[in-house]
Amino acid sequence: MPINRIAVGTADEARHPNTLKAGLAEFISTLIFVYAGQGSGMAFAKLTAGAANTPAGLVAASVAHGFALFVAVAIGANISGGHVNPAVTFGAFVGGNITLLNGIVYWIAQLLGSTVACLLLKFTTGGMETSAFALATDCSTWNALVMEIVMTFGLVYTVYATAIDPKKGNIGIIAPLAIGLIVAANILAGGAFDGASMNPAVAFGPALVSWNFVNHWIYWVGPLVGGAIAGLVYEFIFIGHQEPASADYQRLFA
Template identity: 55%
Template sequence: MAFRSTIVRRAQDATDRGTLRAVLSEFISTLIFVFAASSGSSLAVDKPAALLIRALATAFALSVAVAVGTNNSGGHVNPAVSFGAFIGGNLTFNRCFFYWIAQLLGSIAACFLVKFGTQQSVPAIGLSGGVNVGRAVLLETVMTFGLVFAVYATAVDPMSRTKDRLENIAPIVIGFIVGANILVAGPFDGASMNPAASFGPALVSWTWKNHWVYWVGPLLGGGLAGFFYELLFVSSSQQSWRRDYF
């Protein structure tokens, strides 16, 4: 695997017009996603139905947010996805950093809009009783690995753009994997897979207990997925002609 030698040295990314447009796109896409997902969580009052409502709201909103942001920024909507793209050599350090800032600000704005628009609290994601932080980190790592692996397979891998336009279904695939993970692991640790989506509710509700879990697990899973997909599935010959999707 050949990592790009200039990946951490492109200072011009900070002022590049394309980067500014991409960062704005990440802010808007993340706001759209977190607003819908947080609304679904805050308005669901029946506990058995809450999980299904959150899974559906998150899956639908994420599919739309990814599709909306794809042309301008790649539609990351998630610091773990951006980190995986950086580790895999598909995103510069500067652009990854600015994406993170935009994603966090988009999440914060969305949560404040939900709080004041619905007059409902925005619950922070947290661990269920009996789930320790070690198991939660493992769950978040595994789920985010699957998410970022799906992103690579359907949107980043150059082969996905030469076989029946697989990237056209990328937003749906990404939404489905996140929704499925919420149904499976939501009762245990909330199934975040997204540090930005966890940060906004934590800030608005000022609830920080075990918040670090929702950074360590997703970033570890996303970084591993980006590294191993590039190492195992993207050949050096493909690297020579692939375009910068992100």
Template identity: 55%
Template sequence: MPRRYAFGRAEEAYHPDSMRATLAELVSTFIFVFAGEGSVLALDKIYTETAPPASSGLVIVALAHALALFAAVASSMNVSGGHVNPAVTFGALVGGRISVLRAFYYWLAQILGSILASLLLRLVTNGMRPQGFHVHSGVGEIHGLILEIVLTFGLVYVVYATAIDPKRGSLGIIAPLAIGLIVGANILVGGPFDGASMNPARAFGPALVGWRWRNHWIYWLGPFIGGGLAALIYEYMVIPTEPPLHTTHQPLAPEDY
């Protein structure tokens, strides 16, 4: 679809496609947060009396997030574009690939999906508090903020290259896998420092249900800055010109990404 900036048509607010896309974002974010945060709680359950080995625990959490995001993106990509992340939605908005109205719907759905996943985790784990994210000992808040910017920049850049770029062609087939892999790789890098959220919704649900707000602002500001920068660079430096419109073919849904 061509780049365009718009608030959104009035009928878009209640159109069935908007409702389906919003529901897809809610469910896919629920799937991702439930598995991702659940893997952290599972490690705490396994190692009740002793702390898990740091390296193996990090790999397990990274793998759980990578697999869960792969499945979540793949299951919603054809309906909503498979954002599963307010920072990805913000990047698409900055790049003119989604309307303001649709972005607002997605943000609400993503946050609600994360809250529901965190509530259910607390129920099924017999009251274990979700861990959420915070800057670890010895790491300053500014360092954590910069890390979130860089990690989310990489994530949204990969999303653009594999899922949004009009020239992606058959590369779009591997978009869910590529997106899941970059998140898993980034967790291996940033996990020991600030948890490597890259996703405000992923951070918000556990923070709310577990009532853990330490350094929480970092996990909103960092991903939004990183996602916005990635969108601007890819849109205006990597995509040189807009592709021609082929009117002989059925166009894609205008808000897929």
């Protein structure tokens, strides 16, 4: 049972140079992702006199986030596994592919990366607001919560299938592209309703810098639940104990 592999880890492991390098890689990847993704929305708002909530704005956000995540995952894959998302890290943890303490290092790095990206955006745009995620007027909190769970399930399931599964074979080469594409598609599906976060770090940076935490809990609970379900489903049904976890995730803790 994969639950037997879930581990807290040790303080020495969390302070290991490989773990710290992995944390730095997560910080840089998340910074790049949030700066490009959040920045695209700010740029579109500037060019359209604040009318970013349009079909064209949704497509622009989808493309920018998909491309940026593709790059962010690719540049971090060989160092940290390219999580770029606390929900992905949590999904890997519940599947026994990363320890709790190492996961916390990743979380801290991801949240810092998002926050620094938003601070840099606010500075480089002359003080423009980094808008926090918000619900559409016809989208209830429960609608948004279920949507975040479903979208993040799809994202983390994709991560497992293309990056973590030891049987992935050559399909692992396209993992960053597949992960970027599922996020881009989910933004097209859910962006008009709750912003389609799928990532607590992506929601946290703009909320902190703009100091707007209205309904912010949705963007933590939904992605973490969706990521956990995906991790458990894939591990229990498709991986189990037949083979060890992917070498990409083992390398850090050897």
